[in-house]
Amino acid sequence: MxxxxxxxxxxxxxxxxxxxxxxxxxxxxxxxxxxxxxxxxxxxxxxxxxxxxxxxxxxxxxxxxxxxxxxxxxxxxxxxxxxxxxxxxxxxxxxxxxxxxxxxxxxxxxxxxxxxxxxxxxxxxxxxxxxxxxxxxxxxxxxxxxxxxxxxxxxxxxxxxxxxxxxxxxxxxxxxxSELTKDVPKAQWFYTGMDCFIHCVESLKGSYLNAFSQSYGEKSFDLCKEIFLEKTYDASDVDSQEKLMMASWHGGMSIAYSQVGVAHAMSYGLSYLLGTKHGIGNCIVFDHLEEFYSEGVAMFKEMKAKHNIELPQGICAHLSDDEFNIMIDVALGLEPLWENAIGKNWKKTITREKLRGLYQKM
The missing domain is CATH 3.40.50.1970 (Rossmann fold)
Known part of the structure; x- marks a missing residue:
């Protein structure tokens, strides 16, 4: 091997x-x-x-x-x-x-x-x-x-x-x-922090998981829980700024040796068609992925409520069939992400109809 x-x-x-x-x-x-x-x-x-x-x-x-x-x-x-x-x-x-x-x-x-x-x-x-x-x-x-x-x-x-x-x-x-992060607005802090949290969930629940990626992913996941569940947002909290910087590093290391999953694949579709920024796009998608990441999504919803974050709704409400197909094509093109999330036989369950149904909820 x-x-x-x-x-x-x-x-x-x-x-x-x-x-x-x-x-x-x-x-x-x-x-x-x-x-x-x-x-x-x-x-x-x-x-x-x-x-x-x-x-x-x-x-x-x-x-x-x-x-x-x-x-x-x-x-x-x-x-x-x-x-x-x-x-x-x-x-x-x-x-x-x-x-x-x-x-x-x-x-x-x-x-x-x-x-x-x-x-x-x-x-x-x-x-x-x-x-x-x-x-x-x-x-x-x-x-x-x-x-x-x-x-x-x-x-x-x-x-x-x-x-x-x-x-x-x-x-x-x-x-x-971490001093360079002190002026980040709260909403941006949340969306980008959730990018890190979602990295961890997708890595730790994926079929590519190994001891290397797991050790980094678990550390990042724990730091995210501490920052977003145990604390309230405080722009002057140096400890949180330093820990989120470390969570980001560890989350990035975790996916370097494994891969991300469903939320990233689908948010690439949103971003390509609608120009949705990466962090908020991940959040919009992840909010509807209980079927794939039940515990992670429940925790995400708890974090969202704690920090009074309201996500945009209905961004796919007025899309045409062609537009849905463009997003679906982009998402399905990310094969390693789907294989990590679902396994080698992912094409049996991840159909175009399935993805369209999920996009229509957003």
Whole structure:
């Protein structure tokens, strides 16, 4: 039997205020004065001098602010790569992503596409990347997605929503500074935290589960229970911020060695057709998945009630047959997720009618 040799993030700094060490980390990786670092930063920080003034710019380095109103697109990656190539004299020393899951995924994708020919859509799938990415650093400013540790970069392409899953995708360096998460609005904190919780449920209930993924998944699951069931939301709670950052890391590690399941497969369909953001999309879907994850869904509903979160209703109420079919096609295309959730014979029970019935509840 052959076992998959998965890459892990080789270097990580964890600690409140550790963002201040970014300068010394990058100085050792600068290739030349003509090879800049490109900082891809969530544009929510555009007028936030508290963060942007601390980004260590030298020589030709520059900040590119990126809107996260929509999920990352393959054409967006291609445009960023073209812009970088046109505006730099030499290949960049590295790409640094500062933001939530969308920004981290874009940073990973851009670093790959700077060394691989073609368009980002050509690499949506598993192990299609031929050349190592350039040096890339992930700095999350919200916790839950696991993008800081995963070997995928989730992108919406012209005909599917699917990640660039490869051994070259993970960051070379991650900087986990929980202080950067202190201004996250409550609803966003909940939706992204639930992305992490759902990672754990899907990993721990899946057929791909092994002792490695289980050990990470259980730790993350326990941290999520503590944060979302035992505590109330408090923007100044440092302990909760640090623990959610660790839950996100462990949740991402858990699915690296197993896989996600039904909620993620179906939320990709919502995202592809309706542009629903990943965290809230997972929540909308998971709310209706008692049949697959009865205990997890019951706990999710308890968390939702505790924090007074109301999910959008009826988002699929006015869709046409064609639109339902588009979502169903996207969801069914994610075969490893279904196999993990249901088993090798998943196609016998996961029919188009079954998925349409579930979507119609949302």
């Amino acid at each position: 052959s076992y998959k040799n998965f890459p892990m993030v080789p270097r990580v700094i964890f600690g409140r205020g550790s963002f201040n060490q970014l300068d010394e980390i990058l100085a050792a990786k600068r290739l030349s004065v003509n090879a800049p670092f490109i900082f891809l930063v969530d544009d929510v920080f555009k007028n936030n001098n508290e963060l942007t003034s601390r980004i260590p710019l030298s020589y030709e380095d520059r900040i590119v602010f990126i809107s996260t109103k929509e999920e990352p697109k393959t054409y967006q990656v291609d445009e960023l790569v073209e812009d970088i190539i046109l505006k730099t004299k030499a290949q960049p020393s590295g790409i640094i992503g500062i933001g939530g899951g969308s920004i981290l995924d874009l940073a990973k994708a851009v670093s790959i596409m700077l060394t691989n020919e073609g368009e980002a859509k050509d690499y949506q799938g598993w192990d299609l990347v031929k050349n190592p990415a350039i040096y890339h650093v992930g700095i999350p400013t919200i916790s839950g997605t696991g993008a800081e540790v995963s070997r995928t970069t989730v992108l919406t392409g012209p005909d599917k929503k699917l990640g660039i899953n490869s051994d070259y995708t993970p960051f070379d360096q991650v900087l986990l500074d």
